[in-house]
Amino acid sequence: MVLLALWVAGLLTYQMPGPGWLGGAVALLWLLAAVWAAWQVARGRGTRRLWAAFAGALALAGLWWLLLTPRQDRDWADDVAQRLHVESFDGRHVVLDNVRDFTWRTETDYDARWVRRSYDLDQLRSADLVLSYWMGPAIAHTLVSFGFEDGRHLVFSLEIRKERGESFSALGGFFRKFEMTLVASEETDIIRTRTNARGEDVYLYRLHGMDRNQLKTLFAAYIDQARQLDAAPGFYNTLTSNCTTIVFDLARHIAPRLPLDYRLLASGYLAEYAQEVGALTPGVPYAELHAKGRITERALKMAPDDDFSTVIRQGIPGTEQDPQQ
Template sequence: MLLLAVWVAGVLVYQLPGPGWLGKAVAIAWLLAAVAAAWQVARGRVRRWLGVGYLLALGAAALGWFSLQPRQDRVWADDVGQRLHVTAFDGRHVVLDNVRDFHWRTEQDYDVRWVRRSYDLDQLRSADLVMSYWMGPAIAHTLISFGFDDGRHLVFSVEIRKERGESFSALGGFFRQFEMTLVAAEETDIIRTRTNARGEDVYLYRLQGMTRPQLKALFASYLQEARLLDAKPAFYNTLTSNCTTIIFDLARQIAPGLPLDYRLLLSGYLAGYAHDLGVLVPGYSLQQLQAAGHINARARALPGDAGFSTAIRQGIPGTEQDPQ
């Protein structure tokens, strides 16, 4: 009874129409009533009206929950204002609309720029795991950066599609507060804003052991995810549909035997999971890879965008032969 009551309280806080204080007040009143009812049940004082009232409340909450539908037409924040669109893809050549290429001076001061980009997947040469820490050691935002023979990089990032003025809430992510979006961006945008504008701790690791066909298949999986979200919106979920679990689902399409692990939920430890699987550069301890992969100082030392991708990879094992 109490677990269900907590879930209903969350629905009330994050989904009840009206001002925020109203949802919180109703949720508190509901929890007090649920605790009192549970106490009566525990003492053997079961009343029919109590059970009927409780079931009606649960039914109303469930009805409201399943009536929630993700949307594409909200007033979105600038950095998620456009949906990634796969304009053309023949298995090798891909054209993407709405690749993000913002120039960030601060979190609030930036130039909005959405661009069209074309890539030849036969020129794929690398994939890097990028982890950005903003909430302690256990939680990180995870991104995948694909590198090409011509020195270009494209980063994919699963994020909440927040509305203008809205901010992330891990709890709200359990209660359908946010839609989900897939951002494709230049490294000078999506990585540099984290190292320079936001001051998050960012680590980059070269992924090993994938053939070029596997790299192409992983890239194509992101394209498929982009097409699905472009055609039909979906809710972000803190537990089941977040930046780390989506990467795992995509990777499992390439390697179905990947084991489940608690570090898929505690995303800050994902690099340790990758190290244990042997997909990071061999011959180095995790601590050595972390020390070499901390890119903040190199990112901040660069005066402009030119050479950013090369500069942040200096000294990172596995990146020595990358094109300049």
């Protein structure tokens, strides 16, 4: 009864129309009523009527939950204003519309640019796991960057699709507060903004053990996800549909027996999990991978005319044979 009451309170807090304080106030009143009802039931007073009232309230909340539907037509923040669109894909050649290529000076000062990009998946040569820490050691945003033989990189990132002026809430992510979007971006945008504009601490690890066919399979899985979200919106879920769980789900296209692990939720420790399952550069202790994988200082200190993707990979185990630009 307590858990169900808390769920309804969360629903009221994050889905109640009107100002934010109104949802919090109604949720508090609901919790007070639920506590009073539980106390009456414990004392054996009005048990049948109270249970009937509680069940009715739950039924209404459940109906409300089912009627919540994701949308594509809100006033979106600039960095998620466009949906990634797959113009064409024949299994090898892909053309993507709305690849993000912003120039960020600060979080609020930027040049917005959405571009069309073409890629030949036969030219895939690498995939890197990128973890960006924004709230302590246990929580990191997870991205995957694909490298091509011509030195280009494309980063995929599953994110909440924020409305203008909206900010992320992990609790809100449990209550269908946010739609989700798949962003495809240049590294100079989506990684550099984290190191240079937002002040996050970013680590990059070379993913090991995938041949070109497996890289193509993983890339194609992202393409399929992009098509799904372009065709029909979906809700972000802090537990089941977030930036880390999608990486795990897509990786299972290659390794179906990947074990579940708590580090899929405590995403800050995802690199340790990846090493344990043999997905990072072999023969290198995790402490060394972690230390050499920290790209924040290199990104902050690089000269304006340096190649971003080359500089951030300097010294990272497994990247020694990457093309130099």
